[in-house]
Amino acid sequence: MSYQINEELLRFRPKMAQDKVIFNDFNLWYGEKHALIDINIAVKSNIVTAFMGPSGCGKSSLLRGINRMNDIIPVARSTGEVLIDGKNIMGSGINVYDLRKRVGMVFQRPNPFPMSIYDNIAYAPLLHDVAEEEELDKIVENSLRGAALWDEVKDRLDDSAFSLSGGQQQRLCIARALSINPDIILMDEPCSALDPIATIKIEALMRELKEKYTVVLVTHNLQQAARVSEMTAFMYIGEIIEFGATRDIFENPREELTEKYITGRFG
Amino acid sequence: MNPVSREKIMKRLLLIAVALSLIILPVILIWVGYNGSGIISIEFLTSRPRLFEYGGIYPQIMGSVYLVSLCTLFGAPLGIASAIYLAEYAPDNRITQSVRFFTETLAGMPSIVIGLFGLEFLVFYLQLKTSLLAGAISLSFMMLPWTIRASEEAIKTVPQEYRAASLALGATKWQTIVNVVIPAAMPGILTGVLLGVGKAVGETAVVWLTAGSGLEAFVPRSLSSPTGSLPMYIYLLATQAHTVEGVQRAYGASLVLLIMFLGVSVSALMARNYYLRRLGN
Ligand SMILES: Nc1ncnc2c1ncn2[C@@H]1O[C@H](COP(=O)(O)OP(=O)(O)OP(=O)(O)O)[C@@H](O)[C@H]1O
Numbered sequence: 001m002s003y004q005i006n007e008e009l010l011r012f013r014p015k016m017a018q019d020k021v022i023f024n025d026f027n028l029w030y031g032e033k034h035a036l037i038d039i040n041i042a043v044k045s046n047i048v049t050a051f052m053g054p055s056g057c058g059k060s061s062l063l064r065g066i067n068r069m070n071d072i073i074p075v076a077r078s079t080g081e082v083l084i085d086g087k088n089i090m091g092s093g094i095n096v097y098d099l100r101k102r103v104g105m106v107f108q109r110p111n112p113f114p115m116s117i118y119d120n121i122a123y124a125p126l127l128h129d130v131a132e133e134e135e136l137d138k139i140v141e142n143s144l145r146g147a148a149l150w151d152e153v154k155d156r157l158d159d160s161a162f163s164l165s166g167g168q169q170q171r172l173c174i175a176r177a178l179s180i181n182p183d184i185i186l187m188d189e190p191c192s193a194l195d196p197i198a199t200i201k202i203e204a205l206m207r208e209l210k211e212k213y214t215v216v217l218v219t220h221n222l223q224q225a226a227r228v229s230e231m232t233a234f235m236y237i238g239e240i241i242e243f244g245a246t247r248d249i250f251e252n253p254r255e256e257l258t259e260k261y262i263t264g265r266f267g
Numbered sequence: 268m269n270p271v272s273r274e275k276i277m278k279r280l281l282l283i284a285v286a287l288s289l290i291i292l293p294v295i296l297i298w299v300g301y302n303g304s305g306i307i308s309i310e311f312l313t314s315r316p317r318l319f320e321y322g323g324i325y326p327q328i329m330g331s332v333y334l335v336s337l338c339t340l341f342g343a344p345l346g347i348a349s350a351i352y353l354a355e356y357a358p359d360n361r362i363t364q365s366v367r368f369f370t371e372t373l374a375g376m377p378s379i380v381i382g383l384f385g386l387e388f389l390v391f392y393l394q395l396k397t398s399l400l401a402g403a404i405s406l407s408f409m410m411l412p413w414t415i416r417a418s419e420e421a422i423k424t425v426p427q428e429y430r431a432a433s434l435a436l437g438a439t440k441w442q443t444i445v446n447v448v449i450p451a452a453m454p455g456i457l458t459g460v461l462l463g464v465g466k467a468v469g470e471t472a473v474v475w476l477t478a479g480s481g482l483e484a485f486v487p488r489s490l491s492s493p494t495g496s497l498p499m500y501i502y503l504l505a506t507q508a509h510t511v512e513g514v515q516r517a518y519g520a521s522l523v524l525l526i527m528f529l530g531v532s533v534s535a536l537m538a539r540n541y542y543l544r545r546l547g548n
């Protein structure tokens with residue numbers, strides 16, 4: 001099997017980029033189950049980092065470690081540090097709501113609120129009292145532009161979000177994540193419920209987004225990781241087996257497990 | 268008998284059963300309409316009862332409207348709040364399960380028992396007297412379990428993904444409930460509230476014991492006024508009238524009550540559809 005690695009990605013060197021999110025000895029349990037084991041990686045700023053690995057290996061759990069969405073799972077418990085811009089978000093004195101305003105999240109299945117397109121985007125800014133009316137219009141427009149959706153919906157902002165196609169809904173969810181003006185965007189298999197055309201659009205969008213944001217992408221799809229991510233972490237049963245430049249992971253994996261996974265000789 | 272002909276006979280029998288049960292409702296409607304429409308006039312709807320079985324039913328209509336509105340004012344917020352707590356905050360333990368079981372049971376509680384409690388506790392012990400207030404509070408006991416049950420169900424069926432999306436945007440749990448969960452659950456909550464209101468509209472035993480004797484000649488002027496209501500009026504005239512005029516009035520009041528009840532049901536349906544449309548389904 002061979003992978004089409006994006007040319008631009010080939011030029012990437014991890015040393016060129018700054019650390020944005022650092023996991024230090026991060027461990028996570030669901031009840032008795034040790035779901036993440038001694039995670040130590042640094043996610044770099046302004047690139048796309050992919051977490052890949054077989055189902056159940058802990059990709060989503062690791063992603064949720066970045067905006068502390070594991071907190072809402074009653075049985076989840078964790079140790080270790082997660083630093084964002086050098087500050088431990090697991091520490092006391094961290095306001096988790098403020099943290100989540102800095103980290104946008106996009107889910108596996110498009111999950112717009114049952115509201116109009118406009119209200120979906122205005123939701124968070126209104127909640128966080130950002131906004132005067134004109135300012136709100138501006139935020140909505142910018143967020144939709146940022147998600148490459150503005151031209152398709154600018155004349156129907158009052159329509160229900162459900163009137164959009166699946167791919168448009170997912171871009172709406174990306175726009176909604178942009179509305180809080182985050183610096184990090186987490187995407188948990190954002191294309192797995194979409195058709196190929198919609199997938200291509202979202203991937204193109206990811207490449208644009210990293211200009212302004214740090215993007216972390218969970219994906220099952222190896223081709224996708226190769227197409228859009230500068231760095232890739234390969235995970236297996238709760239551990240990071242290998243983490244590095246996507247090119248290295250795909251062309252010269254150091255670990256046998258990684259190679260097996262990449263070449264499809266797995267399990 | 269061979270299986271094929273038995274199949275045929277069973278099918279016929281089932282069909283007859285269905286036809287019978289489906290026909291009862293229209294028959295009642297037509298029966299009441301037929302017997303009640305003759306007496307309906309502006310006069311009947313706007314004057315007060317006289318000499319037991321003469322006159323109109325204005326105070327009874329208004330009494331029912333007041334009782335039910337006030338009951339909704341108490342019951343709906345309380346019921347919705349309880350449902351929110353049960354669905355979103357209550358830990359999944361024995362206590363919660365018992366509360367839930369209790370609510371289910373309360374929904375089937377014979378109304379005369381609730382009436383008796385209202386009488387002893389509200390009317391006598393708290394000295395509210397037989398009054399609009401005592402009646403409305405007692406009626407809200409009737410309404411609560413239905414509202415709680417349907418609202419809790421509606422809140423629980425709101426997809427988890429909405430909550431996750433809202434929390435991930437930095438919303439608190441409460442903000443999420445108020446701004447996302449409740450609006451999404453609104454069709455179901457409304458159905459629950461109106462189901463409860465429907466129960467209250469037609470309730471006789473409870474208002475009999477707590478609100479008033481039924482033939483009150485005045486629209487209640489305060490929360491402590493005794494308050495007549497359509498169900499009580501119908502009950503009294505149906506059981507104690509000596510004249511054709513009396514029976515006619517019982518039918519007329521029944522027709523008005525039915526229309527009120529249908530009004531509640533239709534507005535329930537309309538409100539539900541309105542919200543469903545707003546939610547984009
Ligand atoms: N809420 C939860 N409660 C209990 N266990 C959980 C929970 N969420 C995940 N797990 C367990 O933790 C492990 C890691 O799950 P996670 O969802 O992070 O994996 P994943 O790599 O994202 O899988 P997938 O590719 O299927 O999405 C799995 O074994 C899973 O069963």
Ligand SMILES: [Mg+2]
Pocket residue numbers: 059060061188218
């Ligand atoms: Mg996952």
